[in-house]
Amino acid sequence: xxxxxxxxxxxxxxxxxxxxxxxxxxxxxxxxxxxxxxxxxxxxxxxxxxxxxxxxxxxxxxxxxxxxxxxxxxxxxxxxxxxxxxxxxxxxxxxxxxxxxxxxxxxxxxxxxxxxxxxxxx
Amino acid sequence: xxxxxxxxxxxxxxxxxxxxxxxxxxxxxxxxxxxxxxxxxxxxxxxxxxxxxxxxxxxxxxxxxxxxxxxxxxxxxxxxxxxxxxxxxxxxxxxxxxxxxxxxxxxxxxxxxxxxxxxxxxxxxxxxxxxxxxxxxxxxxxxxxxxxxxxxxxxxxxxxxxxxxxxxxxxxxxxxxxxxxxxxxxxxxxxxxxxxxxxxxxxxxxxxxxxxxxxxxxxxxxxxxxxxxxxxxxxxxxxxxxxxxxxxxxxxxxxxxxxxxxxxxxxxxxxxxxxxxxxxxxxxxxxxxxxxxxxxxxxxxxxxxxxxxxxxxxxxxxxxxxxxxxxxxxxxxxxxxxxxxxxxxxxxxxxxxxxxxxxxxxxxxxxxxxxxxxxxxxxxxxxxxxxxxxxxxxxxxxxxxxxxxxxxxx
Numbered sequence: 001x002x003x004x005x006x007x008x009x010x011x012x013x014x015x016x017x018x019x020x021x022x023x024x025x026x027x028x029x030x031x032x033x034x035x036x037x038x039x040x041x042x043x044x045x046x047x048x049x050x051x052x053x054x055x056x057x058x059x060x061x062x063x064x065x066x067x068x069x070x071x072x073x074x075x076x077x078x079x080x081x082x083x084x085x086x087x088x089x090x091x092x093x094x095x096x097x098x099x100x101x102x103x104x105x106x107x108x109x110x111x112x113x114x115x116x117x118x119x120x121x122x
Numbered sequence: 123x124x125x126x127x128x129x130x131x132x133x134x135x136x137x138x139x140x141x142x143x144x145x146x147x148x149x150x151x152x153x154x155x156x157x158x159x160x161x162x163x164x165x166x167x168x169x170x171x172x173x174x175x176x177x178x179x180x181x182x183x184x185x186x187x188x189x190x191x192x193x194x195x196x197x198x199x200x201x202x203x204x205x206x207x208x209x210x211x212x213x214x215x216x217x218x219x220x221x222x223x224x225x226x227x228x229x230x231x232x233x234x235x236x237x238x239x240x241x242x243x244x245x246x247x248x249x250x251x252x253x254x255x256x257x258x259x260x261x262x263x264x265x266x267x268x269x270x271x272x273x274x275x276x277x278x279x280x281x282x283x284x285x286x287x288x289x290x291x292x293x294x295x296x297x298x299x300x301x302x303x304x305x306x307x308x309x310x311x312x313x314x315x316x317x318x319x320x321x322x323x324x325x326x327x328x329x330x331x332x333x334x335x336x337x338x339x340x341x342x343x344x345x346x347x348x349x350x351x352x353x354x355x356x357x358x359x360x361x362x363x364x365x366x367x368x369x370x371x372x373x374x375x376x377x378x379x380x381x382x383x384x385x386x387x388x389x390x391x392x393x394x395x396x397x398x399x400x401x402x403x404x405x406x407x408x409x410x411x412x413x414x415x416x417x418x419x420x421x422x423x424x425x426x427x428x429x430x431x432x433x434x435x436x437x438x439x440x441x442x443x444x445x446x447x448x449x450x451x452x453x454x455x456x457x458x459x460x461x462x463x464x465x466x467x468x469x470x471x472x473x474x475x476x477x478x479x480x481x482x483x484x485x486x487x488x489x490x491x492x493x494x495x496x497x498x499x500x501x502x503x504x505x506x507x508x509x510x511x512x513x514x515x516x517x518x519x520x521x522x523x524x525x526x527x528x529x530x531x532x
Contacts, residue, residue, distance in 0.1 A: 001287050088289035089239055090297075111286045 002043060002085055002112040003092040008076035009105030011050055028100040036084065041095055045082035076105055083112075129166055136179045137255050142227035144186050145234075146290055151252065151280045156193075157186035164189075179224075228253065229344040230290050232337075236305040237288050244279040245308050251276055253340075254333045264315060264330050302345065306354045306410060309337045313358050331362055342397075349404020353411030356397035360417035363390035375522040379426045391421045412441040431461035448479040456489050464493040484513035488523060495530065504530050 017025075029047070036042040051070040058065045070077060079101060086092040089109070096107040137158070144154035161182045175181035235249040246265075250256045256264075262272035282288065293301040316330030338355040345351055367381040376382075398418045401411040416437045423429040438454035451474050459467020471490050480486045491506035507527040514520045 088287045090289050090293075093239075109286075 001087070001114070002083060003089075004108075004110045004112060005082040005084060005092070005096045005099060006078060006108040006110065007080040007082075007099060007101040007105065008074075008108065009079045009101050010075065011077050011079070013104065014050075025100060032098055032100060033082075035098075036082070036095060041084045041086060043083040043085055045080070047080040048078060050079075051077045079105070129169060132178050133162060133165070134255070136182060138231075138253055139226060139228055140179055140182045140186070141252060141255075142231040143183055143225075144190075145231060145252075146227050147183075147187060148190050149290075151283065153190055154186075155252075157190040158182070160189040161185035226344055228340060229292050232305050232341065232344075233292055233301055234283065234288060234290050236301070236308045237283075238301075238304055239286065239288055240279050240282060242308070242311070244275055244282075245304070246311055247272060247275045248279045249308050249337070250312065250333065253337060256329070256333065260329070264327070302341075302348060302350060303408075305341060306351065309334050309341065310354060310358075310410070312337070313361075317361065331358075331365070334358055335362060349401045350408055350410065352397045352404070353401035353408060353414050356394045356401060356414035357410050357417060359390045359394035359397070360414060360421050363387040363394065363421065369518070373518055374525075375518045377522075378420060381426075383424065383426075386421070394418065395421065407440065407444070409441060409445045412437055412444065416441070429460070431457055435461050448474060448477070449483070452480065452483075452486055452489060459493050459496075464496040468493045468497070482513055484510045484515075484519070484523070486510075487513070488526075491526065495526075500530050 033042065033045060054068075054070045056067045056069060056071045058067075082095070082099070084092060084095055086095060089111070092109050092111075096102060096109050099107055101107065140161075141154055141158050144157055145151055148154050148157060164185050165178075165182060169175070231253055232249070235252060236245045240248070243265075247261055250261045250264075251258065258273050258276060259269045262269040265272070267275075292298075312330055313334035316327045316332075316334060335355070335358050338351065338358050341351040342355050363386050364378075364381060366387070367383065367385040368376055370376060394414070395418050398411070398414045401407070402415060407415070416434055419430050419434050419437070434457045435454065438450060438457050442450045442454060452471070455467050455470035455474060457467075458470055468490065471486065471493065474480060475486060475490070487506045487509035491503045491510060494500075494503035494506055504527060507523055507530070510523050511520065511527065514523055
């Protein structure tokens with residue numbers, strides 16, 4: 001079964017990060033990504049640019065509304081994700097716990113809704 | 123005795139274990155419950171007529187599985203299934219229930235009901251519903267929530283198990299200690315709810331206490347190699363042993379010091395004391411083992427005056443190390459008062475009050491009041507009892523505090 005692992009963290013903390021901190025984090029993510037690719041768990045994953053680059057789109061009464069910023073102001077912001085294949089929730093949460101961001105932020109583990117056969121897929 | 127009554131006894135005895143196995147075989151809580159209901163109906167019809175099976179459990183499992191297979195075939199005929207449902211091997215296989223080494227799936231069920239991905243209140247509700255077989259209404263009454271709320275809670279828990287695919291298994295060794303802790307926490311919550319005079323009616327409370335002890339026994343039985351469950355069972359048995367002496371027929375509270383110890387259940391105490399020893403010998407003592415050890419010291423004292431307070435003080439200090447809560451500090455201070463005199467205890471209680479970590483707990487001012495009274499500082503004692511009365515919620519406890527206050531006026 002597939003799960004989306006949503007990586008949340010406080011962007012404000014990253015403001016104080018040194019270049020060395022950033023390099024360490026990058027290396028940790030690279031190692032983690034490599035390992036779940038090799039184990040066959042990883043289906044997809046990306047880091048996201050910060051919420052300062054976000055735009056929120058809503059369509060109401062036929063009108064398209066675009067606003068600057070994420071959909072809501074939250075204490076922690078979405079920083080990235082992994083889409084993984086795991087046999088059950090325990091396996092998915094174990095993967096989530098290994099994500100470097102889990103140590104300072106929160107990883108939301110959300111099961112993918114299984115769609116009927118024939119539903120469009122890439 | 124009519125045949126139906128005996129069948130009910132068998133059912134009550136086997137229900138939990140059969141359900142646990144059916145959940146494993148059918149892969150779904152609701153399917154398992156439905157199938158069990160059908161098997162039960164079939165048993166009530168057939169056993170008086172055809173004679174009783176040698177192995178009632180295996181019979182029930184087989185009957186339930188056959189019903190589930192029939193249902194699935196019928197559903198498949200009636201509608202085009204979007205997703206393949208959990209496979210139900212159609213055979214006369216009873217899931218191994220015939221063999222002497224038949225797996226006791228109740229351990230899986232316990233760990234699944236108490237999975238950390240479920241909210242604690244959902245863990246409690248699901249455990250009571252599936253393992254203890256209590257009705258939704260009963261559980262709702264026990265926890266003072268509307269029946270509909272409790273029903274929703276249980277439905278959502280099952281949806282989460284299904285939707286997020288919470289696995290139906292005993293956790294791996296590396297996760298086992300913390301998962302066992304979670305199970306024990308749920309059992310203890312149920313026990314405390316049975317003890318709290320804030321919960322529902324008397325009958326329901328006793329049922330909860332008895333259920334908790336039954337679940338505690340099951341956990342010990344299913345995990346014989348682990349000492350921790352023994353500590354929990356010991357604690358519950360030793361507390362429950364004092365049940366008859368805690369309350370007067372009028373429903374008034376009797377504190378430990380004043381309890382008629384001849385009304386303590388010696389058989390439970392005997393069992394509890396043995397379990398405490400086993401729990402403490404098994405490894406580093408956890409909160410349950412230490413609380414049980416304290417209860418054991420009270421149980422060993424034939425009269426209140428015989429209590430080994432020095433040891434109790436030492437145990438509370440150890441308990442604080444594993445469970446640094448202000449309530450433990452309070453109990454520690456009360457024990458110090460008994461061991462070293464009221465002034466010493468009061469000093470610690472005053473520190474605790476000043477720390478502000480127990481602002482609304484009525485037993486803190488009540489404990490201060492008791493020590494002030496012993497020191498002859500009656501006016502201050504009266505004020506402390508009034509403070510406690512302003513905070514107390516429970517009727518029996520309120521009457522107790524009022525009685526103490528009235529005594530001071532004489």
